[in-house]
Amino acid sequence: MASxxxxxxxxxPSTPVPSDRVRVGSLRLSASSSSAARNGGALVVxxxxxxxxxxxxxxxxxxxxxxxxxxxxxxxxxxxKPGHELLLFExxxxxxxxxxxxxxxxxxxxxxxGHYGGSYKVTKGLATKYGDLRVLxxxxxxxxxxxxxxxxxxxxxxxxxxxxxxxxxxLAYNQISNxxxxxxxxxxxxxKIPIVIRGPGGVGRQLGAEHSQRLESxxxxxxxxxMVACSTPYNAKGLMKAAIRSENPVVLFEHVLLYNLKERxxxxxxxxxxEEAEMVRPGEHVTILTYSRMRYHVMQAAKTLVNKGYDPEVxxxxxxxxxxxxxxxxxxxxxHRVLIVExxxxxxxxxxxxxxxIIDNFxxxxxxxxxxxxxQDVPTPYAGTLENWTVVQPEQIVxxxxxxxx
Amino acid sequence: xxxxxxxxxxxxxxxxxxxxxxRPGSSPAHFAHSPxxxxxxxxxxxxxxxxxxxxxxxSDVVSSSDKTKPAxxxxxxxxxxxxxxxxxxxxMVLGRAFEDMCAQMYYRGKMFGxxxxxxxxxxxxxxxxKLLNQSDKVVSTYRDHVHALSKGVPSREVMxxxxxxATGCCRGQGGSMHMFSAAHNVLGGFAFIGExxxxxxxxxxxxxYHHEVLKQSKPEGLDVTLAFFGDGTCNNxxxxxxxxxxQLWKLPIIFVVENNLWAxxxxxxxxxxxxxxxxxxxxxxxxxxxxxxMDVLKVREVAQEAIAxxxxxxxxxxxxxxxxxxxxxxxxxxxxxxxxxxxxxxxARDPIIALKKYIIEHGLASESELKSIxxxxxxxxxxxxxxxxxxPLPPRTQLLENVFADPKGxxxxxxxxxxxxxxxxxxxxxxx
Numbered sequence: 001m002a003s004x005x006x007x008x009x010x011x012x013p014s015t016p017v018p019s020d021r022v023r024v025g026s027l028r029l030s031a032s033s034s035s036a037a038r039n040g041g042a043l044v045v046x047x048x049x050x051x052x053x054x055x056x057x058x059x060x061x062x063x064x065x066x067x068x069x070x071x072x073x074x075x076x077x078x079x080x081k082p083g084h085e086l087l088l089f090e091x092x093x094x095x096x097x098x099x100x101x102x103x104x105x106x107x108x109x110x111x112x113x114g115h116y117g118g119s120y121k122v123t124k125g126l127a128t129k130y131g132d133l134r135v136l137x138x139x140x141x142x143x144x145x146x147x148x149x150x151x152x153x154x155x156x157x158x159x160x161x162x163x164x165x166x167x168x169x170x171l172a173y174n175q176i177s178n179x180x181x182x183x184x185x186x187x188x189x190x191x192k193i194p195i196v197i198r199g200p201g202g203v204g205r206q207l208g209a210e211h212s213q214r215l216e217s218x219x220x221x222x223x224x225x226x227m228v229a230c231s232t233p234y235n236a237k238g239l240m241k242a243a244i245r246s247e248n249p250v251v252l253f254e255h256v257l258l259y260n261l262k263e264r265x266x267x268x269x270x271x272x273x274x275e276e277a278e279m280v281r282p283g284e285h286v287t288i289l290t291y292s293r294m295r296y297h298v299m300q301a302a303k304t305l306v307n308k309g310y311d312p313e314v315x316x317x318x319x320x321x322x323x324x325x326x327x328x329x330x331x332x333x334x335x336h337r338v339l340i341v342e343x344x345x346x347x348x349x350x351x352x353x354x355x356x357x358i359i360d361n362f363x364x365x366x367x368x369x370x371x372x373x374x375x376q377d378v379p380t381p382y383a384g385t386l387e388n389w390t391v392v393q394p395e396q397i398v399x400x401x402x403x404x405x406x
Numbered sequence: 407x408x409x410x411x412x413x414x415x416x417x418x419x420x421x422x423x424x425x426x427x428x429r430p431g432s433s434p435a436h437f438a439h440s441p442x443x444x445x446x447x448x449x450x451x452x453x454x455x456x457x458x459x460x461x462x463x464x465s466d467v468v469s470s471s472d473k474t475k476p477a478x479x480x481x482x483x484x485x486x487x488x489x490x491x492x493x494x495x496x497x498m499v500l501g502r503a504f505e506d507m508c509a510q511m512y513y514r515g516k517m518f519g520x521x522x523x524x525x526x527x528x529x530x531x532x533x534x535x536k537l538l539n540q541s542d543k544v545v546s547t548y549r550d551h552v553h554a555l556s557k558g559v560p561s562r563e564v565m566x567x568x569x570x571x572a573t574g575c576c577r578g579q580g581g582s583m584h585m586f587s588a589a590h591n592v593l594g595g596f597a598f599i600g601e602x603x604x605x606x607x608x609x610x611x612x613x614x615y616h617h618e619v620l621k622q623s624k625p626e627g628l629d630v631t632l633a634f635f636g637d638g639t640c641n642n643x644x645x646x647x648x649x650x651x652x653q654l655w656k657l658p659i660i661f662v663v664e665n666n667l668w669a670x671x672x673x674x675x676x677x678x679x680x681x682x683x684x685x686x687x688x689x690x691x692x693x694x695x696x697x698x699x700m701d702v703l704k705v706r707e708v709a710q711e712a713i714a715x716x717x718x719x720x721x722x723x724x725x726x727x728x729x730x731x732x733x734x735x736x737x738x739x740x741x742x743x744x745x746x747x748x749x750x751x752x753x754a755r756d757p758i759i760a761l762k763k764y765i766i767e768h769g770l771a772s773e774s775e776l777k778s779i780x781x782x783x784x785x786x787x788x789x790x791x792x793x794x795x796x797x798p799l800p801p802r803t804q805l806l807e808n809v810f811a812d813p814k815g816x817x818x819x820x821x822x823x824x825x826x827x828x829x830x831x832x833x834x835x836x837x838x
Binding site for chain 1: 543545574576578580584586587593594598601603607609610611612615616618619620643647650651807808809810
């Protein structure tokens with residue numbers, strides 16, 4: 001639950017998101033902080049980071065000096081812009097609140113979601129607003145309350161089941177695999193399971209092996225399950241709303257380290273498509289496919305790559321199942337080189353599946369083997385240095401692109 | 407190194423002495439409403455349970471060997487009306503005839519896989535399910551054919567499902583262990599024991615939610631959910647977790663334990679530290695009832711009270727039905743471990759024969775009327791087999807249907823490519 005300041009390294013997206021909706025900017029790390037980056041790869045924003053007028057303003061982007069600004073400063077700079085600023089967990093809450101308001105069959109179940117407000121405060125205030133039955137504090141019985149969510153989904157409700165940490169949902173694997181994924185098919189289409197299963201996962205800040213799991217690799221084979229991963233406040237809210245409205249069982253993967261990302265999102269209601277990938281940075285030389293936290297490592301590496309003269313195209317795949325092979329395919333047809341950067345383990349991870357999907361469909365367009373950077377196949381160690389080496393760091397991404405584009 | 411010495415529990419000695427040690431005129435069931443009330447019921451402490459031969463305590467039995475001791479009422483005052491008695495009789499005969507036909511069809515190679523038959527346990531299904539409304543829910547395990555039939559799923563659909571035909575209730579995609587019917591509110595049919603209990607708890611939660619949040623109340627009260635499962639399941643975590651949650655939120659659910667003493671080849675007594683399952687209800691604060699599951703009238707009486715409680719919003723009940731399966735665990739089970747005298751004891755308590763005797767004794771119907779019901783059911787089952795035989799097998803196009811309620815972009819299209827490559831895929835449901 002450590003709050004973390006993340007570098008909100010977003011460059012101007014060229015597809016559907018208008019530039020005034022997303023806080024755009026790039027953070028030039030000063031010499032001192034870049035050495036820290038070399039040391040441990042710790043992604044920490046220095047609030048005194050110097051803003052350089054060089055490349056960024058030449059591209060006409062507005063710059064930010066702080067990734068997480070104080071409220072006063074935000075208020076003064078916010079007056080002229082449409083939309084409102086919030087943190088990622090607040091965006092999730094906003095999406096959930098709007099859906100609960102709109103549809104009285106939407107309910108939340110999980111440990112400490114009600115009075116406590118959620119371990120990451122995603123459901124804070126909702127129990128007071130909607131009551132204890134709609135925001136249900138469950139006993140610690142993941143398998144049973146997930147099954148309870150499935151039973152209520154079959155009988156007319158639209159539950160949102162929260163795993164306090166995604167890893168705890170391993171205890172619910174019986175229900176998620178057998179019932180959540182299978183019942184629509186096994187019943188011959190008679191029952192639908194419009195359930196959303198969500199929670200924080202991924203490698204955090206020295207949380208230890210069991211709290212640092214990436215369940216997307218375990219769940220991806222389950223037939224009948226749909227999976228999405230959010231990475232920014234904008235797509236977090238949009239995907240939350242889309243997941244709740246979907247008739248399919250959807251697993252929404254959030255990341256422990258991304259909850260305090262700040263972004264300006266529209267005031268008007270919007271729902272994103274669950275199956276679409278997000279074009280983060282268009283480019284020409286190489287397609288980098290990533291999702292969740294690794295998006296930020298990729299964007300940090302992208303800055304270095306741009307300096308070195310490369311033009312990477314960065315796509316946040318967002319939809320882990322099914323893959324948006326349309327967007328991915330168009331990108332591959334343009335660049336002919338693919339690098340996958342993921343936080344999953346190497347063995348049987350999302351990258352492994354994505355690689356074979358690309359080979360099956362776009363083999364003729366590839367000029368080089370698909371590179372896949374994944375986390376090491378080790379239980380995440382507690383020690384900070386070891387943990388950093390478990391996940392993919394920006395330097396590795398830079399090296400991989402250089403190797404691909406040789 | 408054992409920290410304690412394991413107590414060797416002697417195998418049960420089955421004697422007919424047991425069945426006659428009943429208190430005359432006693433009520434058929436004991437309701438333990440709360441832990442304090444439970445303590446006042448002299449059912450014996452745990453220690454005394456271990457010191458006598460261990461098998462489930464049974465209440466009065468409508469036994470064919472004892473004409474002078476009726477179950478719960480005198481011969482002049484039958485517990486049920488003629489209509490109800492015939493309804494119960496017909497439902498039990500349907501269950502028995504259907505299951506017998508399943509065995510025949512299995513050995514003739516018409517159905518495959520694991521088939522678990524319900525012979526002998528009909529009183530539980532009929533006793534409970536015939537009291538339900540259409541909107542009440544039933545959740546079962548793999549031994550679910552008769553639960554589906556009692557709830558109203560047509561025999562044709564069940565038989566076709568067993569044959570794996572496209573006209574089955576689940577389009578042939580479920581099979582013996584996964585009977586679902588949205589029209590009749592049968593929520594499955596689960597192969598793993600225990601995994602249906604949370605689903606049933608969810609259905610009960612939904613009923614409470616519809617009443618309290620959505621304000622969709624009915625004059626008769628809350629919709630009730632019945633969860634059927636066996637003695638083996640009562641050692642599983644999900645059972646206890648759901649007992650806790652159901653009582654915590656006073657959900658309208660009844661946990662019906664079909665204790666047939668055997669989990670495949672594992673005797674209930676070898677697997678359970680305290681074999682009296684009904685006692686586990688009061689441990690969670692709900693009533694625990696033990697009833698003779700071979701007597702449909704007793705089961706019905708207990709069910710009536712439990713269902714009424716649930717409808718009023720008073721919460722769940724745990725009902726342990728002492729019953730027995732006349733066949734093996736499944737059609738693949740050689741059934742070598744059960745002793746012949748145990749089987750004979752329960753065969754003498756066949757619920758259908760007992761009810762037949764009761765009906766005739768109380769003058770509710772004549773023998774020939776009952777025989778005509780038998781014949782009618784035989785015809786129904788024959789018709790079901792013919793229907794299933796003549797139904798088509800599922801076509802290949804059915805393979806990828808129903809994987810997702812909303813198949814946008816999933817699966818492979820007819821051109822062999824991922825459907826999501828179609829530029830219009832996010833705009834609507836892809837054709838499967």
